[in-house]
Amino acid sequence: MIRHPNRFTMVALSALLAAANSAHAADAASGTDALPAPGPARKVSIPVAQDKLLPNGLRVVVARRTATPLVSVALYVRSGAEIDPPSLAGLTDLTAGLLDQGTTTRSAPQIAEAADALGGSLGTGAGFDASQVSISVTTPKLAAAIDLLADVTRNPAFAPEEIERERKQMLDDLRVALSQPGSIARFVAARAVYGDGAYGHPAGGTPASLPRIQRDDIVKLHDTFYRPDNATLVFAGDIDLERAVQLAERSFGDWKAPATALPSPPVGQGVRALPPTIAIDLPGTGQAAVTAVHAGIARSSAEFYPGIVADAVLGGSYSARLSEEIRIKRGLSYGARSALDTRRQAGSFGGSAQTKNSSAVEVAGLLLGEFERLSSAPPDADELAARKATLSGNFGFSLETTRGLLGQVANLAVYGLPLDELAHYLDKVQAVTADQVRTFALAHLGHDGMSVIVAGDAQQFGDALGKAYPKSERFTIAALDLDSPTLKPAAK
Secondary structure, eight states, X not given: OOSSSOSHHHHHHHHHHHHHHHHHHHHHHHTSOSOXXXXXXXXXXXXXXXXXXXXXXXXXXXXXXXXXXXXXXXXXXXXXGGGSOTTOTTHHHHHHHHTTSOBSSOOHHHHHHHHHHTTOOOEEEEOSSOEEEEEEEEGXXXXXXXXXXXXXXXXXXXXXXXXXXXXXXXXXXXXXXXTSHHHHHHHHHHHHHHTTXXXXXXTTXXXXXXXXXXXXXXXXXXHHHOSGGGEEEEEEESOXXXXXXXXHHHHHTTOOOOSXXXXXXXXXXXXXXXXXXXXXXXXXXXXXXXXXXXXXXXXXOTTHHHHHHHHHHHHSSTTSHHHIIIIITTOOOSOEEEEEEEBSSOEEEEEXXXXXXXGHHHHHHHXXXXXXXXXXXXXXXXXXXXXXXXHHHHHHHHTSSHHHHHHXXXXXXXXXXXXXXXXXXXXXXXXXXXXXXXXXXXXXXXXXXXXXXXXXXXXXXXXXXXXXXXXXXXXXXXGXXXXXXXXXXXXX
16 A cells, blocks of 8 residues: 555656657647657766665665655565465555554654644555655755654554554455455456465465454564665655765664574465456446456566567557557557566466457457567567657656656665666667567467466456457356365355
């Protein structure tokens, strides 16, 4: 549950939407679907990040930018929803959400007032691979902000009334998500790709798992994983490494790592038990969400840059291939997109669109067709240049704020990548060839291992889906068990 859009994934999403809207406006103004010629590469100022390891194991990372007297700072714990016990999906997210809801010295209102007094907004949350607390303030307020960050990270009270309030909010959010075809398709897609692995369950929990979580579970998780040798403190903005280390030592220097070793992370991708095609029946739903998803790559993979270029070719803008085929040519959806999701151990590559129930099977075929076509018809020189320009522009856009810079640097730090990779990003994007994109598609976008999920009113598409894809199964939303790798409740 990310309360504020300050994680690096939100930065990438914002840039993607901005690029799509800009491209759409340009096409409309010109009165043609022809792609404009890409302009010259944009000059991007990329600070070189530095780091230092404190004696207690806390890593301090700084990306300095002095243009404005602002600093964004976040404490990242390098463990996320993958550490949830099998029956307690949502535990890591709930724990992170409670950090700013009271400490041993301050109530939740006092924490909020302290952040307001600093002119900042405290954000907490957890996804897969990391949990975080963050704040952005002006440079003179930074020391007080670090103290606040340390208090909520190290001394959460986990008051029973706050646990119940947070649990209720998560259940309310989940009920809304389970009424929307797109969210349901994403939940099922995770099970299709990761099976019974640690990445397979919803990070925000399930209707069955959230009520099972007890205060002792929350305290145990915090005691086990919130420790300096499993944390990285990232600064971005008007601060140098020397000052950042001073502040870190003052607020976190006496934070002791437990004598016990950090538990080994569970396996992210496990045994897959679902058929290749899945229909989720939501009777009366006006539209269907269609997703095609395949196992992908880890963030550290050498295929990362060909992967993000392939993603840009397929779904990175309004005029990318999926939108061209599904929206522009046929008017079957308001938008079709792809997503390369890279994580510490594994990842996925998927395409999705929302459409009329009656056209769901056609859209599924178009998604699969475009995935397959990329391996036989890689981008030509003009298409490749245009997609690289989109990536470069989005990257430059993401670095324009201290929060955006923080997210980019944190992504490298959390995944153990060299901090200077940020300076080489544009060159590595430009170095990707059409043949590398084709090779990536052959390895990760073929029919073998691909799963198709359609969530909507199955009375309108279920029979046609089963005919087009015989290895399919239909589930009702009422009987869907997101805690189970099979999506079916365990036999009693």
